[in-house]
Amino acid sequence: MGYNFTAIEKKWQKHWLDNRTFRALDPKDASGMPKAYVLDMFPYPSGEGLHVGHPEGMTATDIFSRYLRAKGYNVLHPMGWDAFGLPAEQYAVRTNTHPRDTTVKNINNFRRQIQSLGMSYDWEREVDTTDPKYVRWTQWIFLQLFNSYFDPIDKVAKPIAHLINELQNGNFVVAPDGDVVLNPTQEGMEAITGEVRVERLWHELLPDEQQDFIHGQRLAYTDEAPVNWCPQLGTVLANEEVIDGKSEVGGFPVERRPMRQWMLRITAYADRLIEDLNTLAWPDSLKEMQRNWIGRSVGARVEFAIAAPDAAVQANDRDSSDTDFDDLSIEVFTTRPDTLYGATYMVLAPEHELVDRITSPTRRETIEAYRTMAAGKSDRDRMTDAKEKTGVFTGTFAINPINDEKIPVYVADYVLMGYGTGAIMEVPAHDERDFAFAKKFGLPIKLVVAPTKDDGSLSLDKPFTNEGVAVNSPIIDGQPTTEAKATIIAALERDGVGRRTVNYKLRDWLFSRQRYWGEPFPILLDAAGRPHALDEKDLPITLPPMDDFKPTGTPEGPLSKAKDWLRVERDGQVFSRETNTMPQWAGSCWYYLRYIDPSNVDRFVDADKEKYWMPVDLYVGGVEHAVLHLLYARFWHKVLFDLGHVSTPEPFQRLVNQGLILGEMEYHTVEELPRKVTEDDIEKKGDAYFLKTDPTIKVKAESFKMSKSRGNVVNPDSIVVDYGADAFRLYEMYMGPLEAQKPWNTRDIIGMTRFLNGVYRNLVGDEESGKVAKIDAIAIPETLDRQMHRTIKKVAEDIEGLRFNTAIAELIKLNNEMNRLETIPRELAENLTLMLAPFAPHLAEELWAQLGHHKSITHRPWPTFDAGKLAESTLELPVQVNGKLRDKITVPADADEATILATALAAEKVKPWIEGKEIKKQLYVPRKMVNLVVG
């Protein structure tokens, strides 16, 4: 057996806590030390406890933090709990315990587990999102959002008081998208493009209208809109939380339902959220996911007038007097205005407000039936039915503004109300969906774009969707797509029937939930249901104690049952509290700021401390938060930045996604009744596995995501007991690149145990045999000295690049060489210990003490390498003939090219390959290799 890791690990974990070893220093105490903020995505403390996936990211940041401490940095490395959320509440409902109790219990278990792994967190900064002292500031930030609006010219959030003041001065216009523009200037007007209309003057509005208008400008506002309602969870969900029409949590069906809900105006930040990605050291794939989610597309809005109904139709239409078609038009969004001449019909979403008004009486029944059918379909069904296009004719025609052609208007459910204008022009010749629809309903197909290269051909058999050259389009004929777009938009703008627009897939963030276990809104509703912000000094608004916090299944949520809590009197007026709560994401949107100053009672974070620590230098977490937490947090941060509460435009400078750790590899036969087999039963032939006993039976190897139902979950506690925290940490880092998905294999841990035991044996001795290691202040043998300096260089580089697997390999190699020594040079022993410390901190502390030091290894400086000692005095160079390795030559490191080539030509094993042949070329790549080209 090796050293007693259990005793050693316990001892040092206690030492670190007792001595506050990993305390991050406040800026005033840091005396000019460079800072580093190294952050993990804080976990949701579930009842299941830690999973082997958690320690992966945590070990990575821990190694990085410990390395930086050794490099003299003041390191902030905190941990906390994202403890609001559905699972705690569901568990509470099931077991009839209060979520507070289970949360406390789970947090304690998580903390114990994390501490047993020797993570160097500053536990004095622990943060819990459900703590009223924390909730207070989450609510405070919400008030910042509520009390702000977005200025479309400066593209920043500003206090709503400023807006109200300017509105009263009457100095504003309203842009087409509903944005309010204050003090409009020529420049400002151009920036928002298009026509600008002046609303009624402020003083002409009724007080209620004024209030509603201001409310509609806030960054946090309520809106009655179709939302994602999940009956099983009893709450609404954000778009980001709905996957394939099912809830991300639990996988329950989600339906669309109109409800009054709190929204956050994240769409105002769409452009900045895209642009600032360029300043971040994040994985490209993740940036791409955010860009796709925001879904910016540039195009045009075009207005199609409704054609007056034929006189004959009108005569039969008793209701036609209700409809004044002169004023009606359908506005569409298109990314291909250059295809306008090819628009042969239009389609409205079933929910489009114009459908009722323009449907001709003879078509009314059919349209109503279709709308009812579409409304009854869940999003899920609508997507499943995506392949088969359905739709109905409204009986009405519109006028194509570019050529005055009369084109029919349809209603179809594949047009989404939530994107663009909820109406589209259809160009079947140049769009897949339009083409499918036109084919089905026998609508005309008109070619207006011709291919320029060999990337397609003009035909009526399939749509040509690439860019090309405009044809059959009088004012743009012959123009390439890009130019044609510009020309058309200019023409539309001139005629006042269209304009250039940017459209986004991103929707405003639905921010309220009908649940108990979340932050209450700091909002009172008056008798008319209008929201009023509570004062900062009233915070926090805590959850009322309740025995029955089951979801009500209504938009009011469980808090509506707390009658006493609900009713508030202010200045003689009776208000009702907002009964919705905030989603789980609220707490995680700013926790990284609270770590900086966790016990501040005057501010959410002290300004000087914030300035010192931000931004986060390294953030490690799973990719599952790509369009959730990471987008939401960036948005909140930008609002706080605009309002002057934080100093950086982005929160997380460098971000790394650790790869998923899968369950152990499983093998099963490929036959009618597949059965599980073990690794020993199989052999590989070619590139497939077969059964040893029956080589005709194929075997498939797979590793799956760890799950309780599969029974392949690995519990970190048992690994720590069996192998120790150091071996566990080392194994997780050694499995492969941090970002890669990789299968767990308990069998492999033994390699790390052997390594650690070997180091202990070399530096301390073998406790079993009683053999004591000999450490002496002797010179390091030359080759080993060179290897040591190289290791110092390589390990540092690898840690900085988060390549922990190769760093560990170097340490193993160095130790393997030391196995051969009778006496270990002290310098070598100490350097190995220092380099091992970030990876296996418990053992390193123990070795450091055994080497005679009395202080923790934590802040001992990282060893330095001597560049002069890296290079060998002689070089071993491979010699290739025609690119094939034939021999190796040894030359002095400073030999010149001529000498080297001569040596290469004379090399014993090279001779037969060049004999009697003409040497056409001699290549020498300095310090790398020689290649001789013969004919």
Add this chain to the structure above:
RNA sequence: GCCCCCGUGGCGGAACGGCAGACGCUACGGACUUAAAAUCCGUUGAGCUUUAUCGCUCGUGUGGGUUCGAUUCCCACCGGGGGCACCA
């Protein structure tokens, strides 16, 4: 369907224009042991040749290309993973 990433020994992986397979696991051999486990030392891509050494051939999913030289760069295909998905 579109976008992104990845295919290297029995396994995890390394190298990412210049000696393919570092390092670890497994397996095999040896030492220790009465024995086994543990531990330590050695061998371990496939094949040919050889008593052995030496030596040679093949080899990074498949097929092409660029290059003196390709696992690495380019093109096409096959396979795996992830994201988006009626987004106009």
